[in-house]
Amino acid sequence: MMFSGTMERNGKIKDYSCERLEPVRLPVLARCYVIPNNRSSFTMNEVKSENVMDRWIESFTNSLVQFVRNEMSEYRLYAVVNPLTRFFDTLTNCYIRLNRKRIKGDFGIDDQTHALSALGRVLVLIVRLMSPFTPFFSEYIWQRLRNIIGAPEESVHFTLLPTSDNTLIDEVVERRVQAMRDCIDLVRVSRERKGIPVKYPLKEIIVVNRNSQFLEDVKSLEQYILSEVNVRQLTISQDKKKYGIMLKADPNFRALGARLKGDQKKVVDYLKNEVTDNELEQFLIEGVLFRLLTVEMASLLYLDMNLLQKNSVSVTQVLKAIQTVNGYETNSDGKTIVMLDVSEDSLLVEEGLAREITNRVQKLRKTAKLISTDPAIVYCTVRPEASKITEVLMLHKERIEEATGTPIFLEALPSNKSATATNVSTIKDAEVSMWLVAKSAANVVTVSSNGNTVSIKLTSNSDEVLSYRDLLYEIRSALDLWEGNVSLTLSNGTRFHPTTPVEELSGQTVTVQT
Template sequence: MPYAYIHYPFENVELFENNFPGHFVAEGLDQTRGWFYTLMVLSTALFGKPAFRNLICNGLILAADGKKMSKRLKNYPPPTEVIDDYGADALRLYVINSPVVRAEPLRFKKDGVYGVVKDVFLPWYNAYRFLVQNAKRLEMEGFATFIPMDLISLQASSNVLDQWIYSATESLVQFVCQEMDAYRLYTVVPYLLKFIDNLTNIYVRFNRKRLKGRTGEEDCQRALSTLYHVLLTTCKVMAPFTPFFTEGLYQNMSKVSKGMEESIHYCQFPRAGGKRDERIEQSVARMMTIIDLARNIRERHNKPLKTPLREMIIVHPDSNFLEDIAGKLREYVLEELNVRSLSSCNDPLEFASLRAEPDFSALGKRLGKSMGVVAKEVKAMSQSDILKFENKKEVTVAGHCLQVTDIKVLDYTFSLFCATPMVLTLIAVLCLLSFINVSWNDSLGKVVVRDFKRPDGVAEKEMDAAGDGDVLVILDLRPDESLFEAGIARRIQKLRKKAGLEPTDIVEVYIESLDDDKSVLQQTLVSQEKYICSALGSPLLPSAAPPHAVILCQERFHGISGLAFAITLAKPALIFNSDACLALYSGDAKQANGLQTYLLSRDHSNLKSEFQQGNGKVGLCDGFL
């Protein structure tokens, strides 16, 4: 603090008074007495107020064994080695997102820095790479060079995930500005990391078809432009925390836009104040909860995602949320969970029953001997009586007027207050053994258990549910052989990965029946042609690969819904009409072979545009290709 530093009070009086108390003071935990307290004492004695408005105190970084880092013991990895392996940004983010920023000690581990690279930078970079790959794909398919669309027009998009990501980006900017103004660094980075996770695992993951151009060029341009602007804003927000990584992304992204600053560190920090849609943010958050709960049900019953399911039911009292799930978000839920139909229900009683129990701790002293009679009648309350009580907030039982604080109403959830860790552990074990769905509420200290009432005649293995105390998810697990064909597309995508193909690589996909009766597989492919073509982005050829095909990967499947078949991925290849080639050169075989060699060396996807009528080569592609 500038007490004597600027020679106050003998000069610089105005400068001192305009800057005192200081905006913040920062020091390590071990200097609190020699720095923070001394400043406070001096400022209180001299001016009657604190010396600083904000205090930033960092904890100590210890070795992995909890001891102080020592050059003699060499109990820590060399900093240059960590930076060489994982980068300065990863090291910085690891420390920023640690207990150190809360004035607590950190046991430094090199594996923790690697975790930042794996969990933050790789997904973040993959989102950027996905943008670049699909922008390149547009150009390869003959469309215009990718230029980001105007941000104002993009924000008027009718796509629900576009609306959500813009709202989430605005929430990010508002939160970061608010928390950084308050010097709460420890809340900012977790929020940033969660946003990057949502960007990669929700927007990019659920918008793959749009980003790959499967829904048309205009929609693809809109989705890519949205991803571009969100990534650009994310880089600007993260620039103070990861200066090198964001600069690298910014330099590449600035190549497709004019009038951008020379460096990201010359850009103004994004300003808060834009439009937010809190409803759609909440709906998407609940959608992700639904997806997680449905995955838990699948895992519990050994139903992998590649196995299609008939139906999914969402139970929640909020009609607006159900409207979003059954409308705007429907296709994303069905595709991610591989479910054919989705229905919603806003009446929890359809799949559960209400129960009422007296609060003995509240009524015991007040009712005395009457407690037993009142308790018996409360437990015997009918469904309609409980609903009336919830509406009126009071009920008369055995001559006593009871309020909402006197009765616990339990619908498809009920609460158990646990006095000891032993009781909590016992309940957790019982829940695991009986597949009861449990969530822990730290603020209330209670276990919330979701109790599901199945329809009559339906067994647990045929229908099951999971919930989190807010929403209930029900899955119809009964097998349906007609759903088999939907899994073919997923198997083909796995083959592409096995062959090491890039998303931009074009291949031909052949499927061949290995059964004696080949008509069954043929009928399946015909009935689901639209679904499979939509999932693959290209037609599925119902035959064996031709002899001239360059096979990239092949796999055989047996016992899949009683069928056996082989799937082959092949590189597109040219077939020449030898007679037409010879006729073109008046029987000169050498020149004909030279033309074939030239054509084989070209990019096959461009041959149609290069050899078309009007370029001196009339009908060449149709004549001999």
């Protein structure tokens, strides 16, 4: 059990076990594996990257280091655990997700090296920072990084708690990325509300915010936003009237009640029913709300001046109309309103279906434990044949093959071939059957557990034979068997001994016992 104790506000010791990190631990490890798998050719680059996402993740990480050290210096250890665990969600769902093509090398070796180096540096920094709180998790990652970075320390616990590099902290970049993430989150919620998966492209998003700096930040990262939410066009605007947006005053009942006592209701009624958009605009600019009122009302709002201050009122943007307006699904966090064009377009629908098929092929490759350079082919049939899916396959076949690196044959699996992985699924009322055949079955073992079957490569990307421990990790990852102990049983009923060379499993079928 992995744990460390930290003191809470009430002085009690709280144990933070590995379960606290379970939602983020395994996805991170799977993504970190890209580095050790390329260790034979990858060398960390210490040159500062000019890519905005590389600059952001290093700035974000160093800001976190600064925050943790400040809190620990004040003995507020309870305050650092949540930001540390949330860091991995940010790392995986923002940095790695938005940079997966760069990390894979789609934009060239130099760009890949910058991305992997930035990822490696922040991982080294964060595992050193987390080591007092999650010692075994940090050690696990450290052992997979230390050879790449050339660290002499055999354990992360032989290193000092890191200090932040203030030269890498860029508040402007952090602000821009936060604006981008706010917009992406709002669009995702809108898609979920309408039941439109991200794989289906949409025409346009309109971002409305009265803050010009926010809109400039959003525009500066336009391509990342459009790519992540799969939308063709981004429009930004401060013109709330054009889109039927009004300002709304939200009284701070605690602040008003403490000052106004029983007269609070009169002021609240004024704020909710009488205050105008122009007055609220002025309030946002000057920080005070001024209006010539009756003597009775004036006596309620600071005896000598008719004003309310920002600690008494907050202002948000809301739509005058209903949630879906003229084909646009709207969402808001109070400051920003995002309008997503959800109207149907036949070309975009076809593109979405093509991405559905691409996704199925990629999942097959993942099930077969193939990397992007491993050759394979896919056989595919569609029932009924006269369906929209068949039409999309014919029109977008080359594009799907290019995206997956896998040739597709529109026919059933030939009788003289054996499938490495199979998939049968339904897309738009059509049954799509796929068979993936890896061109080389050498150094592959077939593993089955509870009716699930996968093929596992016995060598790493650098052609090194996996250790028994690494093989078990691959099996656990492929079959989602993270709980309890596992053992391997050969087809003849004998148990595979951990000391037996792993390469002897090549071409065999084994069963996992838990």
